[in-house]
Amino acid sequence: MSTFPRRKVLTAAGTLGALAVTAPTLASCAGEDTPPAPPAGDTTTPVTITFMHSMASGALKPALEAIVEAFRDEQPHITVELIEQPNYGQLRAQIEAQTAAGEPPTIAQVYGDWAASYADAGVLVNLDQYAAESDQWDKFFTGVQNDLKLTDGSIWMWPFNKSVMVQYYNTEMVTEAPTTWEEFATIAEEVSDDTVIALSIDPGDASGPAGGTQLFEALAEAFGDGVFAEDGSPDFTGEGSVRALEYLVDLKNKGALALGKDYPGQQALGSQTGALDVSTVASYQYNLQAVDGKFELGVATMPKGPAKVGNIMAGTNIALFDNDDDNVVAAAWTFMQFLASAEQQAQWSAATGYLPVHSDALNEPAFTDYVADTPWVADATEQLNESQSLPPVAWAQECSGKLAAAITEAVNGGDVMAALTKAQEAALKVQQESA
Amino acid sequence: MTSTAASRRHRRRPLNSAWGYVLVAPAMLVFAVFSIGPTVFAFGISLFDWNYLNAAKSTFVGLENYLRLADLDRDPSFLQTMGVSLYFVGAMVIGGTVMSLALAMLMRRATKLMLAARASVFLAHVTPIVATSLVWIWIYNPRFGLANGVLHLFGMDSLDWLGSRSTAMISIIVYTLWHEVGFTMIIFVGGLATISGELSEAARVDGATGLKEFWYITLPQLTGYVIFVVVIGSIASLHAFTQFFMLTGGGPDHATATLGYQLYQQAFVFRKTGYGAALAVVLFTICAVLSLSQLRLSRRLNRTD
Structure with missing residues (x-):
């Protein structure tokens, strides 16, 4: 009788251990060989997407909220739920915790090396076909385009907040x-x-x-x-x-x-x-x-x-996580393109100091006004073409x-x-x- | 009835009642879900090349993660990490025990001044490590820091306290002693309050010096407390993480990369979950051995008493 609890504990421990060991083999495995095309989506059905980001400090937060507000005016059937994280480290931890639990955000800010892990784990949507059908791709600066691909040559991200190095001096x-x-x-x-x-x-x-x-x-x-x-x-x-x-x-x-x-x-x-x-x-x-x-x-x-x-x-891109609901994917893709559009990039740049990823943004009034006050920004933006990440x-x-x-x-x-x-x-x- | 039989019956008694199990079940459930389960799961993960995002893509590698621990070409190697840990644990256990015992001896009297002094030393222990680490980063700042200001007073050159291999670990030890010594000092103060004054008085009557009185009379009576402080100090030092994370990030060149810190690095920064789990299993084993040793020592001392 004295061994009863110990036996129970050992049995429970053994069961948990067996679960730990066999879990991967029990789980299903899925993969796709051809990059998917962007789904059409239903523009009449209300849909909510989540955007996990770390644009939480200073001018970043109100600027992002303004973009979401503008998007809501343009696409009233889509609700963008912003999920804020205090910094990039926390952002990555949160993305991965949710993804491991099977509930990733719809889209999130990611760095290239994060995206490489996510693509390898099969949790991201390949954007090759999306880019092919988008009129934005050719408008991105060369360095930005390169930054959206992984080493397999495929496009896995869409641009958002990019920057380059400059020198500040007294x-x-x-x-x-x-x-x-x-x-x-x-x-x-x-x-x-x-x-x-x-x-x-x-x-x-x-x-x-x-x-x-x-x-x-x-x-x-x-x-x-x-x-x-x-x-x-x-x-x-x-x-x-x-x-x-x-x-x-x-x-x-x-x-x-x-x-x-x-x-x-x-x-x-x-x-x-x-x-x-x-x-x-x-x-x-x-x-x-x-x-x-x-x-x-x-x-x-x-x-x-x-x-x-x-x-x-420097800076991050946006990754689209796998989702079974075509309406959600279509809505997320619409929002990603809105974020990278010339008008929004110009306003985002003027408000935050990040550089516009869309070349047409250089002619937008918001950006030209900003450059009039800070002329070095124009030269810095040009360096997006040659910068490495x-x-x-x-x-x-x-x-x-x-x-x-x-x-x-x-x-x-x-x-x-x-x-x-x-x-x-x-x-x-x-x-x-x-x- | 022999004492052994009585002891056995005493140990069996709770098991005879079903209500006993019912009453401890909620606590055991919490313990199982939040401690035992994750520990067993970590053991399981350590046998895999674990894909933390998609478990279905994990592959069973057997003991490969443990074999990697023996790879001396890794940067840092497990051996190097253990060396750093032992350096820190040794300095904390020896330095911390000696300092806290010395402080306890100085502040053993319950005068107002001594009580205030105890409170001021203990105060550091109750401050959050993250907050005080940020203050100490400024103290150690190579350009504007207080530590270099003190060196300059003595005509010495500035040091890069946290950025140099030779001073980074010492700087962390100084900070940790400042933060931790208040707690162990209070344990010794409590111990000093329980020991017999008659023996000390008799020793003084026989002409013992203060040092001899401490060595032959006071310290032997504090043996149980010393063992307790050494064991909890060892385990706490092995688990120490926050000050390494805040002050040096394991650098420079892994000079402050302890086992606990590397575990975090490998599992949660570099996402090598299987290898990180293997490190966790090793850390668990060391802590379990230390805890069991303490239990045995305590039992032996209790029997001797």
Whole structure:
């Protein structure tokens, strides 16, 4: 009798264990070989779609709500339910929790590497046919088009909030923005002294890259080649990467670069202990807040390197999750196209600082008025054509984390080549395991 | 009736009543759903290359995830992660126990000043780790931080406290000691209140110095408390996560990537759910062994008493 409860517990544990082990084999498996065409949908039946996003702070939230309001006026039978998440990390966790539970949102903001995992798990709708039937595709900037595809060459996402990197500077310390990275280094050294360190960056760490690693990736493009090959394989020991890291180490040795955490460039710019910050256009409003009128904030496009202007595209796209209801899918597709339309992109850009993904948006009154006040935005938008983004592969973020660790190590006095070689080996291991 | 038989009967007694089961059933159900079930499920997942989005696409890999633990080429390897964990656990257990015992000895008297001092030390423990970590990030800021301000007072150069391999873990240990030592200090203060004053008095009459009195009289009477503090300190340190997440994110170069932090990284950031589950099973096993050791030690000490 004394063994009764233990036996019960063991039996229960065994049952649960067996369930855990057999669950995957019991579940059904479905797959589609040919990309689906967009369903027509019934425009008379009321339908509700959910949009999970993290446009929750500052001007982003009211701007997105305004788009939804405008969409409701145009498509009264479709209700868009916004599901807000406080940041991208939380957004991803929430998307995946709901998807694993079999109830994904209708559409959601996603990065390319997330989309790669979702497509691999068979929970996304392939948009090849959707794009073929849409009149928007040809109007997207080239870099934006590339950003919507995964490594299989198929289109799995539709654009929404895109940005590129620019340089912010204190106009009292830097009278004219540098146009080349060589000039940048000269100016950075000149303005640095006991109280001012020209540039502060946060590379992030092995758990994930931050803005400093993004800057490094742009530098690597500018100095030669990118940090990832076209198929997403890490290439951290190429000429571009080596020269980019040597450049940062040189800046540090001249007292013109500091490492920090949590947007250190913005903090230093605001406290006037930094002269320059390299970040995305989406930081514009936050940098203005940090500066708080203490001086005039200058903004310019990225400097040119010996090879080209290297720039990294940031921001997310929209993914459409599998759904059995054609009306829901049709409504979601209508909304996705509305989000990416010239008029909405122009207004979204003017309100938030993100760049329009639709080339016709450049002629919209909302955007031309915005550019009249902030002329650098036009040049930044042009860079959407050439900018690169992290490869849409599941291992990209983890590999970039290895790069972040290498940047920190080298800038803190380690050997450049040794740090990059170590990061490359670790990244290849990650790629092998993920693939 | 022998004491062994009485003990057996005592242990059996609740099982003889069906009502006993009925009454504990709600608690057991909650425990089963939220603790036992997920634990067993984690054991199951550790045998799969688990697709967290679509379980149907998961593949059974047997012990492959456990074999990966032995792969020294991984970055970080399991061995490296264990080394980091043991470093942290060792520093916390030794440093935390010594500091809290020392503080308890200093504040054992219940005067108003001592009570205020105890409260101020304990206050750190009841503050949220996330909030205080954010404050300590500023203290450790390499450019504007208080820690470097103190170094400058002594003519020393600035340190990148959280960004350098040599100082990152020490910085986290200092923060964690600041946060945790109040709790263990209170345990020792409670222990000191229960020990006999007569033995100490007799030792002093016999000419024992303060140090000898502490070593030969006070400390032996606190053995049970020390063991308790060591065991809960070990388990809490093995589980420590928030300060690593907030202060360093496991960096630089995995210098602060503990077992608990890597578990989170692998399972929830890099989505290697099967491997993460294998790490969880290892962590579970270590904690189970520590807990059982504590139970056995406590029983042995109780019998000795």
